[in-house]
Structures are given as structure tokens and as C-alpha cells.
Amino acid sequence: xxxxxxxxxxxxxxxxxxxxxxxxxxxxxxxxxxxxxxxxxxxxxxxxxxxxxxxxxxxxxxxxxxxxxxxxxxxxxxxxxxxxxxxxxxxxxxxxxxxxxxxxxxxxxxxxxxxxxxxxxxxxxxxxxxxxxxxxxxxxxxxxxxxxxxxxxxxxxxxxxxxxxxxxxxxxxxxxxxxxxxxxxxxxxxxxxxxxxxxxxxxxxxxxxxxxxxxxxxxxxxxxxxxxxxxxxxxxxxxxxxxxxxxxxxxxxxxxxxxxxxxxxxxxxxxxxxxxxxxxxxxxxxxxxxxxxxxxxxxxxxxx
Amino acid sequence: xxxxxxxxxxxxxxxxxxxxxxxxxxxxxxxxxxxxxxxxxxxxxxxxxxxxxxxxxxxxxxxxxxxxxxxxxxxxxxxxxxxxxxxxxxxxxxxxxxxxxxxxxxxxxxxxxxxxxxxxxxxxxxxxxxxxxxxxxxxxxxxxxxxxxxxxxxxxxxxxxxxxxxxxxxxxxxxxxxxxxxxxxxxxxxxxxxxxxxxxxxxxxxxxxxxxxxxxxxxxxxxxxxxxxxxxxxxxxxxxxxxxx
Numbered sequence: 001x002x003x004x005x006x007x008x009x010x011x012x013x014x015x016x017x018x019x020x021x022x023x024x025x026x027x028x029x030x031x032x033x034x035x036x037x038x039x040x041x042x043x044x045x046x047x048x049x050x051x052x053x054x055x056x057x058x059x060x061x062x063x064x065x066x067x068x069x070x071x072x073x074x075x076x077x078x079x080x081x082x083x084x085x086x087x088x089x090x091x092x093x094x095x096x097x098x099x100x101x102x103x104x105x106x107x108x109x110x111x112x113x114x115x116x117x118x119x120x121x122x123x124x125x126x127x128x129x130x131x132x133x134x135x136x137x138x139x140x141x142x143x144x145x146x147x148x149x150x151x152x153x154x155x156x157x158x159x160x161x162x163x164x165x166x167x168x169x170x171x172x173x174x175x176x177x178x179x180x181x182x183x184x185x186x187x188x189x190x191x192x193x194x195x196x197x198x199x200x201x202x203x204x205x206x207x208x209x210x211x212x213x214x215x216x217x218x219x220x221x222x223x224x225x226x227x228x229x230x231x232x233x234x235x236x237x238x239x240x241x242x243x244x245x246x247x248x249x250x251x252x253x254x255x256x257x258x259x260x261x262x263x264x265x266x267x268x269x270x271x272x273x274x275x276x277x278x279x280x281x282x283x284x285x286x287x288x289x290x291x292x293x294x295x296x297x298x299x300x301x302x303x304x
Numbered sequence: 305x306x307x308x309x310x311x312x313x314x315x316x317x318x319x320x321x322x323x324x325x326x327x328x329x330x331x332x333x334x335x336x337x338x339x340x341x342x343x344x345x346x347x348x349x350x351x352x353x354x355x356x357x358x359x360x361x362x363x364x365x366x367x368x369x370x371x372x373x374x375x376x377x378x379x380x381x382x383x384x385x386x387x388x389x390x391x392x393x394x395x396x397x398x399x400x401x402x403x404x405x406x407x408x409x410x411x412x413x414x415x416x417x418x419x420x421x422x423x424x425x426x427x428x429x430x431x432x433x434x435x436x437x438x439x440x441x442x443x444x445x446x447x448x449x450x451x452x453x454x455x456x457x458x459x460x461x462x463x464x465x466x467x468x469x470x471x472x473x474x475x476x477x478x479x480x481x482x483x484x485x486x487x488x489x490x491x492x493x494x495x496x497x498x499x500x501x502x503x504x505x506x507x508x509x510x511x512x513x514x515x516x517x518x519x520x521x522x523x524x525x526x527x528x529x530x531x532x533x534x535x536x537x538x539x540x541x542x543x544x545x546x547x548x549x
Contacts, residue, residue: 049391049548049549052391052394052395053394053395054391054394054395054548054549055548055549074397074398074399075397077395077396077397078397080395082392082395083392084388084391084392084395085388085391086387086388087387088387088388088389088391088392088393089387090318090383090389091386092321092322093317093318093320093321097317097321100317101314101317101318102314102396104310104311104313104314104317105310105311105314105396105397105398106396106397107307107310145392
């Protein structure tokens, strides 16, 4: 038995000799919210298009619900709701008619339309042509269409793209409820870690088509180690004291920085400094933010 | 089959409340006005009716019908090209083949609507002019044959419309290739093989006009139509199935 809802093995897509996606091994567990991260152009959308069978991989395989995408595409798609890039809609139709057009294809019960409109909070606007909707409303309609078929897996490509902060918050709350209330597994892509860190259980980070990190968000947070910064009366002498203790310290002007030391080592260090009559003015802990770490991983942040 | 009917129902819903329906009666209405207002026709009542039909069919099929065919083909793809609709649609549990069939079905449905309204327009004109000897054996094959002859062009235009995300580009080319029709239909050699001229030839093939492409046997014409239909339809389908969405 396969425990993964989505599992890809060596998934690659080549365009004109250049790999847009290369050797991707994604694993997404049931009931999880998986944040699929990476800068624009890293290959997120290409990957999602392969997950939905819209394009064929150059090599590698996609298994969803334990079934091979190449062989059982329609059976897999029946249990997936998706929103790829921009929400697509028929502007001259109302929200209810847009959903009806999809409902006719997937043969969902008619009552489901009002249910999903209710879930995304569009019930009042359901009878208006969609072309008059705000971007946030269109995005919510996109999520409503994705939910229409009672999916077991939701694949959302940048669902908060172009939304204002309150729109982002709205969508985030909506997505957080999916596993809890409906038992749905969610894959959500974004180019901002901050957007998914509050809802994702696991994150996968792609850079130039390669998966460079895939683990729980807690483990990512642990990687965001803290450092201790000291300000003392005589930094040069203090540095020697720290070297004697065997600590790897770096001096920058009047500041001394120590990376990732344990509580015990920190206590020992302070004791040593005080017994040698150093005056310790400041001891600060500096935490690297997740965003810094993310930027470091995707290779954009020079300051991290 | 049930799934295909549902897909068709969904496609029909998308076209509802769009101006496409206004295009269906345009050519029949124009023809009705021209037919009613045109000069007295000479000859016996039966001959008059045949000339009436032929002149209306010529006006209808030379320009308007091929252009409408292109418009319909472009229109059924229009909403998908706007804003990633292909992705959303093909991420649903439907095969590309059935979607392609559904799109084509819709175009042929619109075209048969046009043809039936055209037939109605001829009948009304005949009645207004006090003609009663309806030449069914001329008109029925003409109207239905005209419809069949539109299908290769519809398949070709659907292919172009799927491939081109622009709404206007395939239409412009369609109009440009429709314009030489008046010349092409006079050629017995090339006329039958020119997809834009085929509707005209088919609608008048059994008529009284025996010049140019109209002299060829009906059988040959329909073999050409079926042949080119298969080429364009299968070509478009293969293209669509391999297309990266």
C-alpha cells in the first residue's frame, strides 16, 4: 500500500534542452497541507501541470492516490480539485452558472453548488456576472470550482497571487479549514514562505527545477538556528578567552558573534568572561527568520 | 456517452447568454430581405423558384457561410483561451478527445441552425412572391449538402482556433481566404479542393448553373469533402491531444 497521496519519482521536464523541472521526488501525506515553494520560474507551475496530467513528463513518474497518472488520468482527476495560476471563469456567466458548467461535466449533485458558494462566502454574489467581480472574489470562485467535486486532494497554484492582505488572510483561513473540516489533502504553491508557513505542515522548496528542501515546517524552523551576539569591554581579549574554551567566535568591531551554541556552552562562556574580569554589556540572541532561511535556500538572499 | 452529453450540456451553457446566437439568423435574415425586395424573375413559377433559391444560396454560401463557420469555430474556443480556461477544463476528468468532439459538435450544431433558418428564409420569400412549386429536390440536398461541405472548413478552423490563442487571427485568415471564393468556384480544377469554396459548390451543385466547378459529378464532390474533412478533423485532434496546456 502506498501511504502518499502524491508521490513523484525523478520527475523531469525538459524544454529545448534545458530542464524546467529535474529529478523531483515529491511526497505528500494524506491530510497534510503541503507548501510548494520557490521563486518565480523555479518550475512550480510546470510541476503542477504534470501533476494534473496537462503536460507529459520528459522522464520520471507521477503517482496520485497510488495510481499512475499516465495510465489512470481520468480516475485520478475525478478526485482532484485544482486552481492553476489564474482563476479561470466565464465572465459573461454568473458565479452559479460558472459552477454549473463544471458541475455538468463532473456530474456532482446540484445542491453542491450552493454548498461550495457558501464555503467560500459568495452566496450573496452568486447571481452576478463574474466579470464584475474583484480579484479576491474570482479567486474564491476558483476555489469553489475546485471544491465542487468533493475532492480528496486540492491543488492550488499561487491562490493568493495578486490579492491584498485581507484577501490573502481570507484565502488562508479557507485553506486551513480544508483538512480539518473536509479531510482534504492540500498542495499549495507560492513564492513566499510567509504565505504558507502559517498553514503548511510540510514544505518543499524548489530552486531552478530541483527540490532543495522537503521536510516538516518544524524541521525547517529548527534549521533557522539562532546566534548569540556579545558586546564586551575588550573584544580582542574576550575573543581569546572564547577560543580557549574552544568556541567558534567571530569578531565584528565591538561585537562577537557565536553561531548555534548550546545553553551549557553559553553559561560556561559567560562564567569564563566574568571570572576574567571582562565587562559584558549585552548578550543578545539573534534568530534567523524563516524568510531569511528560505531566501538562503533558494539562493537569493545575500544578507542571510 | 452520458459523460459526452454532459460535456455538451456544459459547452452549451457557456455559449448561452453570448452574442453568438445573434449570428445564427444573420445570413438568413439578410437573404430574406434581399429575396423579397429583388426584381421580378422571369420564367415559369417552377423556374422562378429555382432561380430564387440559387441566387439566395449563392449570396449566402459564397461569403457569409464560410465566414460564419470560422467565427463559430473561434467562438467555441474563445472562453478557454481567455485566462487559462484550457487548464481548468482539462484538469477536470474529461479526455481531450471528447472535448474536441464536443467543440466540433457545437460548431456543426450552430451551422445546421444557420442552414435550417436559411431554408426557412427561402420558403418565406417564395410564399411572399406567391410561388408555390417548391423545388424540394433542389433545396433539401443543397441545404444539407452545404452543411456537410462546411464541416471540413469547420474542422480546419477549429484546429487553427485551438492552436492560436488569439481570437482574431484565425478569423482574419478565414476572411482573407473566403474572399477569392467568387473566382475559385469558377475553376473546375481547383474549386472542389478549396475548403472555403466547397459550401457554395455543394449548395449549388444540383442547381441549374453548369459552369466551372459546378459541372463535376456530385459523387466526386462529396468524396473530396469527406476526404478533406477526415484530414482536417484527425489533424486537429492529434494536434490537440499532443498540445501542451
